[in-house]
Amino acid sequence: MKKKWNHLRKVSLSIAAVVGLSTVLAACSGGTKESATDTKDSSTGKQAQTIRLVAANHPWTEAIKPLLPEFEKETGIKVKVDSYFEDQLSQKTSVEFAANAKSIDVVMFRPLQDGKQFEKNGYFSSLNEYVSKEKGSTDDFVPSALGSVKKGDNLYGFPVVTESTVLYYRKDILDKAGLQPPTTLDELKEQAKQLSDPDNGLYGFVARGKRSPAVTQFSSFLYSHGADFMKDGKATLNTPEAMEAFAYYGGMLKNYGPPGTLNMSWPEAMAVFTQGKAVFYTDASALYTNATDPSKSSVADKVGFAPFPAGPGGNHVAAPPAWAIGIGANSEQKDAAWEFVKWATSKDIVLALQKTGITGALTSVWDSPEGTEKFPKDLTEAIVTNNKYGIPYDRPAIVNVGAARDAIGDVINAAIEGKDVEAAAKKANQTFQEILDKE
Amino acid sequence: MSYWFDKHVKWIYPLPAVLFVALMMVFPIGYTFWLSFNEWSMSNVDPPLWVAFENYKGLFEDELFRQALWTTFYFTVVAVAVQTVLGILLALMMNAHFIGKGIVKTLFLLPMVATPVAVGLVWVLIYEPNVGVANIFLQALGLPVQEWLASPDLVLPSLIIIDVWEWTPMIALIILAGLVSLPKDPYEAAIVDGANRFQIFWKITLPLLKPTIYSAVLLRLIDALKTFDIIYATTQGGPGTSSQTLNIYGYVLGFQYFQLGKASALLMVFFAIVLALSILVIYLRKKAGVSV
Numbered sequence: 001m002k003k004k005w006n007h008l009r010k011v012s013l014s015i016a017a018v019v020g021l022s023t024v025l026a027a028c029s030g031g032t033k034e035s036a037t038d039t040k041d042s043s044t045g046k047q048a049q050t051i052r053l054v055a056a057n058h059p060w061t062e063a064i065k066p067l068l069p070e071f072e073k074e075t076g077i078k079v080k081v082d083s084y085f086e087d088q089l090s091q092k093t094s095v096e097f098a099a100n101a102k103s104i105d106v107v108m109f110r111p112l113q114d115g116k117q118f119e120k121n122g123y124f125s126s127l128n129e130y131v132s133k134e135k136g137s138t139d140d141f142v143p144s145a146l147g148s149v150k151k152g153d154n155l156y157g158f159p160v161v162t163e164s165t166v167l168y169y170r171k172d173i174l175d176k177a178g179l180q181p182p183t184t185l186d187e188l189k190e191q192a193k194q195l196s197d198p199d200n201g202l203y204g205f206v207a208r209g210k211r212s213p214a215v216t217q218f219s220s221f222l223y224s225h226g227a228d229f230m231k232d233g234k235a236t237l238n239t240p241e242a243m244e245a246f247a248y249y250g251g252m253l254k255n256y257g258p259p260g261t262l263n264m265s266w267p268e269a270m271a272v273f274t275q276g277k278a279v280f281y282t283d284a285s286a287l288y289t290n291a292t293d294p295s296k297s298s299v300a301d302k303v304g305f306a307p308f309p310a311g312p313g314g315n316h317v318a319a320p321p322a323w324a325i326g327i328g329a330n331s332e333q334k335d336a337a338w339e340f341v342k343w344a345t346s347k348d349i350v351l352a353l354q355k356t357g358i359t360g361a362l363t364s365v366w367d368s369p370e371g372t373e374k375f376p377k378d379l380t381e382a383i384v385t386n387n388k389y390g391i392p393y394d395r396p397a398i399v400n401v402g403a404a405r406d407a408i409g410d411v412i413n414a415a416i417e418g419k420d421v422e423a424a425a426k427k428a429n430q431t432f433q434e435i436l437d438k439e
Numbered sequence: 440m441s442y443w444f445d446k447h448v449k450w451i452y453p454l455p456a457v458l459f460v461a462l463m464m465v466f467p468i469g470y471t472f473w474l475s476f477n478e479w480s481m482s483n484v485d486p487p488l489w490v491a492f493e494n495y496k497g498l499f500e501d502e503l504f505r506q507a508l509w510t511t512f513y514f515t516v517v518a519v520a521v522q523t524v525l526g527i528l529l530a531l532m533m534n535a536h537f538i539g540k541g542i543v544k545t546l547f548l549l550p551m552v553a554t555p556v557a558v559g560l561v562w563v564l565i566y567e568p569n570v571g572v573a574n575i576f577l578q579a580l581g582l583p584v585q586e587w588l589a590s591p592d593l594v595l596p597s598l599i600i601i602d603v604w605e606w607t608p609m610i611a612l613i614i615l616a617g618l619v620s621l622p623k624d625p626y627e628a629a630i631v632d633g634a635n636r637f638q639i640f641w642k643i644t645l646p647l648l649k650p651t652i653y654s655a656v657l658l659r660l661i662d663a664l665k666t667f668d669i670i671y672a673t674t675q676g677g678p679g680t681s682s683q684t685l686n687i688y689g690y691v692l693g694f695q696y697f698q699l700g701k702a703s704a705l706l707m708v709f710f711a712i713v714l715a716l717s718i719l720v721i722y723l724r725k726k727a728g729v730s731v
Contacts, residue, residue, distance in 0.1 A: 087694075087695075090694065090695075091694040094481050094694070094697070095481070097481070097483065098481035098482070098483065100483060117480065117697055120480070120482065120484070121480060121481055121482035121483055121484060121485075121697075122482060122483040122484035123483065201569070209678075210677055210678070211677055211678070211679050211680075212695075258568070258569055259568035259569065259584070259586050259589065260567070260568035260569065260586050260587075260588075260589035261589070262586075262589045262590070262591070262677065262678035262679070263588055263589040263674060263677055263678050264589075272569065275569075275570075277569060329483065400696065400697070402691075402695035402696045402697070403695075403696045403698075406691075406695075409679075410679060413678060413679045417591065
């Protein structure tokens with residue numbers, strides 16, 4: 001009896017151990033199963049490869065997905081796309097990279113938001129070697145856009161989306177009032193004041209008011225007041241010009257904006273505009289399809305576009321590269337990844353993407369008539385005018401941009417709430433200077 | 440071999456469980472603890488740099504940390520207090536017999552089982568200042584409209600309302616279970632002695648329920664302290680930093696500022712707070728005469 005009992009115990013013990021251990025092992029190995037695999041394609045005998053593209057939930061990703069079979073046909077390389085919302089993307093990619101995972105072959109990133117930090121952290125593979133092998137492969141890029149994915153001479157990405165701050169407005173309302181779209185910030189203020197009719201649910205102006213997201217679109221107001229975030233490593237958030245810009249932007253939203261702007265990033269502000277509740281709206285050109293697509297916008301046929309108005313400091317507007325793609329430092333298929341990067345930024349593909357409304361980064365595509373035929377005419381004009389005065393960054397061009405954006409956003413928030421802008425700017429300037437000192 | 444098994448079996452059987460706990464709990468907490476003494480930006484090039492207590496020092500000098508600490512406590516205490524009072528009232532109502540009790544009980548559980556992020560998104564729409572139901576409701580009552588989540592003054596009360604909506608049923612449920620298991624004798628005695636309903640509630644029901652209420656409140660306290668999902672889904676800590684709790688601030692420090700060391704220090708402080716509260720739970724439950 002005792003013997004039988006012992007045997008039973010041993011069996012159950014080994015089962016318990018195996019089950020328990022395999023659970024633990026499964027939990028540990030969860031992260032590696034996604035790593036890319038090479039498989040022989042039996043029908044052609046060609047090496048069939050799969051690379052993984054980690055991308056943002058962005059129109060660019062949506063537009064390139066249908067083109068991927070073409071790429072596979074040309075090169076035999078399959079592309080698996082994982083996409084996430086912006087913030088989750090930053091978090092997801094940094095965690096995967098920091099864990100030294102080999103699973104990211106191509107990564108989509110924001111050159112001005114994560115780019116410098118990711119580069120500093122060694123997440124990217126340098127593209128210099130590839131570029132030097134293929135002469136002229138970078139000649140066609142808009143120079144300022146290419147500049148944003150370089151550190152010194154080290155190129156770590158190719159820009160895929162550019163944008164600039166444009167003025168969205170309601171053609172029907174301006175026509176009815178007999179007004180031309182404003183060309184200066186003073187005119188914008190006057191018209192917003194004149195057309196604002198909150199009792200009937202119409203507001204003169206809407207834009208982002210949420211702490212960090214507001215900073216990039218506010219930057220054009222800052223530049224056109226003749227100010228900037230910093231100069232020669234010194235924070236300049238409390239210069240008279242900068243404070244005037246904060247007060248202007250905050251005042252516009254406070255006096256002529258809808259309620260709740262403090263919580264508005266672009267989806268919320270865009271919604272106010274597309275529901276026909278605002279006359280003017282300033283935001284990135286790359287978002288224009290949200291306003292002109294009848295399935296998303298109730299004012300789709302009434303939207304007009306104008307270049308960003310000139311301010312007291314002249315004509316200046318943020319025209320940065322919004323998104324770029326790069327190759328993961330630990331990727332085991334860098335050559336295949338390079339093939340994809342090269343293909344996705346080739347003239348044919350960029351043209352095809354631009355035809356669906358993606359504002360790309362290739363000069364030749366912008367210059368060609370087909371490259372802009374799908375855009376509303378006034379939008380093209382606005383973008384081309386903007387590009388003349390374009391400043392290639394819409395937030396401080398530093399590594400620790402997250403903390404800097406929050407500091408600047410605090411002043412914007414204070415201005416919207418009607419608080420003391422000078423005190424807020426002074427405090428933010430100090431915080432920002434501390435961040436700059438650590439760079 | 441068999442002898443070896445026999446001798447060590449008390450160690451071998453729990454081994455998988457112990458391994459699991461070690462890998463999934465002890466290691467992450469230990470690693471966070473270690474990281475809290477370092478400065479690291481998740482870099483693959485620059486390894487973590489030992490800075491001893493710098494992160495903790497920086498944390499206690501940080502105005503935003505103090506603000507987050509206050510926000511966390513304010514949110515937790517007010518939310519749990521309101522939930523408890525409402526939860527007891529609800530439980531008393533549900534304890535009475537009425538038609539359709541089963542259906543009401545089931546409907547009650549819905550907020551609790553819904554995914555918090557989805558709950559957050561629904562409330563974002565309810566609170567939307569321009570088209571949301573909350574303002575339409577206020578207007579119908581002739582009250583001035585509010586900006587709710589977009590107002591620095593109202594954002595915490597608005598979030599507390601969401602939390603109350605979501606978690607009151609849980610407190611009600613626990614207390615209902617307590618009510619059902621109360622002895623009948625004291626009530627009969629009280630009725631014989633001519634006590635009124637208020638006296639019965641105040642002198643008999645409430646004291647008898649005390650251990651149950653303790654358990655419910657303290658469980659909720661710990662849970663409410665750690666609230667992340669509904670705040671992240673609605674305001675991400677905004678407007679400005681008005682609803683930035685410790686959890687949200689930790690997330691911001693880690694994943695937006697790339698200050699992993701400081702974020703870890705914050706989480707360790709937070710961990711200590713939750714741990715202290717958990718010990719309090721056990722202590723108070725013991726004192727109230729409930730076996731743990």
